[in-house]
Amino acid sequence: MHNIGTWDWETGKRLIADTGKWKDMFDWVEEPYVSPDGERIVAVVKTGEMEYSVCENDTPWESTFDKVWYLRFGPDNRLTALVSSTGAWTVAVDGAAWENTFDFVWNTKFGADGKNITVAAQKDMEYFAVTNDIPWETRFSALSNLTISHDGKRVAGVAPTVKIKQGDIFIFQEGCYSAVVDGKPWDVNFVNVWDLAFSHDGEHVAAEVRTSLYDYTIAVDGVLWDKIYTSVWMPQFSPSNGSVTAPVRIAGKWTLAQDGKLFWDRSFAQLWHHMYSPDGKKIAAVVAPKYGRWTIAVNGIPWSLTFGDLVTDAVFSPDGNRVACIGKEGGKWTIAVDGKAWGEKYDMVWQPVFSPDSKKVAAKAEKNGRYTIVIDGKPIKESYEALWNPVFSPDSEKILIKGIEGNPDGGKYFRQVLPLTDVTG
């Protein structure tokens, strides 16, 4: 989210739109999406025979299309939609379609401030990326793993760089894929290239690669680590020193390696989704300290709390001293913070959110078909028929709740700013 200090943080509750009426206005209303600042609620609607548009705060866009999908708000609260007119696809930003059209577009991505919008595109069976309506000049026979730099100015993907026919298994095994950065492939090919990561300055790209059917390692700007592993997961750049770390599999166990050398001194039955604290001093990862038990390890030290089903969506606090995640045990979901699980269990929980001062944690949770916000383990009084992730105010004293209330206000979408003292005592 971008510029949250400029949002309306006045305490109070505002009705933004009555989505309950949309069903009377249109034959077809899809699930709603809400802008980060909570000021806009939108949904794909049908406005005529084979004619679709987007309804925003009770008013449909003037522009209509044959098909609209993948509504996504950028961090700057602009709304993008992937739209088709007479079979030609493009991106519409706040209702205005890009000039270029394609045979298909997908996978919208935003830079941190929302200014740079990128999609994957296909035209005449050639594949490329498009940023702010400017397509790559180079085209490929496929494109996957679309990845953008922090500011969204640079774009990478994975593409075949050697023409290969289906069934040509020996050519495939010689290496036919490479990472492509801003349309330019690395000058080295691999058997496979998977997840990519940009350095924080956007200057470098690391990739998980397979150099034969059996040899996995990390390539940074096309240069391989000098160690190979039996498998690897997605690498990350350190925000503090630019080194690259990745989970690597050695002798059936997983550990963390840095620049090709062992970094953590212990191994796990699984280790993935490692991430750096904002200052780069700490690394947390989802790990299985033993088969079938899951937790978080910070700098290699696992929490004693473990979950049997899964752990996911870990996040560092802004000060880098705390970690929160989702845990699931026996089919029930909860949030864990710094190795302690919230007492209440839910049917589903969403990624936890830290307050800017790192002191509070909030999460959207679902129970019996209703949604609520839980703050430090305590649910607020209200429940909703639809709800979006909460946002703390810059001073950490208020929380923005974006929700559609149930009866008697069924379908009414409210934007509400609450002082935390009101909801947590």
Next chain:
Amino acid sequence: MAEPAIKRSDESNKIVDEGIDKGIARLTPKKIEQVINKVLAAETGARLKTYVGTCVHCGLCSEACHYYLSHDNDPKFSPAGKVKQTIWEILKKKGKVDQKFIRDASRIAYTECNLCRRCAMYCPFGIDIAYLISIVRRLCHMLGVTPLYQQDTAHSHSATLNQMWVKEDEWTDSLFWQEEEAQDEIPDLRIPVEKEGAEIFYSVIAPEPKFRAQLIYQAAVIMNVAGVDFTMPATPGWDNSDLCMFTGDYEVMGRLKKAHFETAMRLKVKRIVMGECGHAFRSVYDVGNRWLAWKMPPIPVTHAVEFYYELLKEGRIKIAEKYDKPVTFQDPCNIVRGRGLHDKARYVVDALCEEFIEMHPNREHNYCCCAGGGVINAGPPYKMKRIEGNKIKAEQLFAAKTRGAKVVIAPCHNCHGGLEDIIHHFGLDMELHFLGDIIYKIMEKPV
């Protein structure tokens, strides 16, 4: 009616497979020994030792195997015989085997065993012979000696995370296409793509968008009429299939299952409902998840048979008029021996069809279709061998036909592919359908 014709091809032992032949050409006895001993030391332990040490060579597993029964009780095709020709010899010789041995081991492991686990039920000690054959496959993968078509499928999995080289746009476009087609029948029908928070992620295997798009259409109709809150992703991870599990490329298998379950987590669904596929169920419910250290699927997985059972039992879909042709039912190995869905399947069949004629043996004792375990994916070179390796299935179907069955229901893609060939080759003249085909045909739909 006459007995089904026995057509036996003499070509089955002269199969040329470039994947195996070129792989063999790159091997030396030294490399074979090194790779075998490295894999056995790193990846096997008490389980292998116990199985090998427990087997008393009684041969009771023989009668369980459709290859053995279909080859006039030739002991070479018995499960114990296949183990004797492969992993026992490898262990006995401590990996000192030559290229010809590996060629034969690859042929046996990949194309003469479906890993169906029927034999495990007939072993007095419950030895999982499929596990032993899987080790042989793993060794062959590590030696680079896999059938070409299977290996190409494994490559597709690695490059696209689906088994049929389906590109990212092609997948989503297929969903839109099927949604639009189905709207001609039900105007407000929707295939919700990327709907976060839906109850169900409906997952399929890549042959559906590639060759059998009508199955997506039919599933969409069933979901919409039943009022199911479902979604399908627009990202890799949509395909639940996994031929890498069968080639022995467990590292890519893990990558596939990670993508599948993380797609479910990202979409915040309560569970995954999968289409009528058996091997994919084995991968998501048993093998792939566990390779990643998930003891059970992190997001529950419901096979289509069980899902249809729920929908019918809860009255969420209603049958306008029962299917009037007499049917028999093929119990797929991976959802019956692997999950015990046979009684629920029969509830579904009884709810849908006027007349159900059991084939014998049935339920967990049913014979494999001879297509599963990756065998059908070994491709055209092995087609006749696969068909002739399941003469017993033709006899089983024929017996059901003599008792009146006109239609075979097979709720599994591999079973479907295998039975289609058997029905055609042996001139059985029976129709073959998925459960979804029949549900779609006879269910009440909005007018």
